[in-house]
Amino acid sequence: MNKSVFITGATSGFGRAAARRFAEAGYALVLTGRRRERLEALEQELSGKVAVHVIELDVRDEAAVKKAVDELPQKFSSVHVLLNNAGLALAPEPAQDVALQDWHTMIDTNVKGLVNVTHALLPTLIRLGAGTSIVNIGSTAGKWPYKGSHVYGATKAFVEQFSYNLRCDLQGTGVRVTDIAPGMAETEFTLVRTKGDQAASDQLYGNTTPMSAEDIAEQMFYVATLPAHLNINFLEIQPVRQVWAGMAVDRDE
Numbered sequence: 727m728n729k730s731v732f733i734t735g736a737t738s739g740f741g742r743a744a745a746r747r748f749a750e751a752g753y754a755l756v757l758t759g760r761r762r763e764r765l766e767a768l769e770q771e772l773s774g775k776v777a778v779h780v781i782e783l784d785v786r787d788e789a790a791v792k793k794a795v796d797e798l799p800q801k802f803s804s805v806h807v808l809l810n811n812a813g814l815a816l817a818p819e820p821a822q823d824v825a826l827q828d829w830h831t832m833i834d835t836n837v838k839g840l841v842n843v844t845h846a847l848l849p850t851l852i853r854l855g856a857g858t859s860i861v862n863i864g865s866t867a868g869k870w871p872y873k874g875s876h877v878y879g880a881t882k883a884f885v886e887q888f889s890y891n892l893r894c895d896l897q898g899t900g901v902r903v904t905d906i907a908p909g910m911a912e913t914e915f916t917l918v919r920t921k922g923d924q925a926a927s928d929q930l931y932g933n934t935t936p937m938s939a940e941d942i943a944e945q946m947f948y949v950a951t952l953p954a955h956l957n958i959n960f961l962e963i964q965p966v967r968q969v970w971a972g973m974a975v976d977r978d979e
């Protein structure tokens with residue numbers, strides 16, 4: 727049986743690096759995301775090594791997610807690993823200045839999108855049983871509050887608790903669930919968050935040593951390929967040069 731990995735958000739950052747990492751190990755790839763041209767470029771890059779199936783997919787579209795899973799070609803239908811990676815932060819400004827739509831977009835993508843894909847693939851993962859994995863991408867923002875994180879951090883707290891609760895319900899099926907919670911990693915994340923401010927992105931990642939997409943892809947691969955009797959519940963990972971912020975105090979002038 728050819729094992730496949732189903733990756734959401736394979737067009738950039740962690741998801742694209744994960745596609746390359748799992749290809750190295752011979753997994754058939756189901757690569758999804760909204761940007762078709764990027765999916766096709768990755769398909770062209772990797773299809774000499776492994777079987778690749780690309781699906782232009784918005785995880786917020788419940789019906790499209792179900793259709794994509796139901797119509798997986800037979801060669802890709804043994805999904806041993808689900809990488810729930812698609813997600814985004816928007817609106818770094820304070821909560822009181824945010825456009826409501828940005829909050830909705832984060833909830834719809836990071837919470838409802840992740841739930842849509844998980845629900846659609848659970849029957850397959852349970853059928854295949856021991857050794858299969860759901861790897862959810864949370865964030866340090868799900869545990870550690872900071873200014874401008876508002877709904878983003880809250881969506882990632884959802885991802886953490888949903889992962890633990892899934893573990894409970896999946897006991898006895900052999901399906902593993904891990905929440906990987908990265909800190910600062912250089913991808914297109916900040917470009918998306920700032921709606922295209924390259925200078926802000928360069929400034930955040932400049933003069934320090936952030937994690938790379940490949941660093942996180944390696945962790946995704948690690949947790950998903952452990953011996954079948956092991957489950958890493960939560961894996962928080964930061965660059966050595968990043969630590970927690972301190973308490974903030976409001977003072978009179």
Ligand SMILES: NC(=O)C1=CN([C@@H]2O[C@H](COP(=O)(O)OP(=O)(O)OC[C@H]3O[C@@H](n4cnc5c(N)ncnc54)[C@H](OP(=O)(O)O)[C@@H]3O)[C@@H](O)[C@H]2O)C=CC1
Binds near residue numbers: 737760786866
């Ligand atoms: N970089 C960081 O510092 C950290 C990132 N994370 C999380 O890691 C995950 C990956 O982010 P990262 O690689 O950094 O960022 P990127 O912006 O580089 O990649 C995000 C990916 O998510 C996809 N995506 C976004 N919205 C949707 C949607 N509605 N439907 C389908 N796919 C979507 C994008 O694809 P497309 O636009 O083509 O649809 C893209 O492939 C996210 O969940 C993010 O919250 C967590 C902690 C730290």
Ligand SMILES: O=CCS(=O)(=O)O
Binds near residue numbers: 865911
């Ligand atoms: O999830 C991303 C990491 S951070 O920008 O919230 O620190």
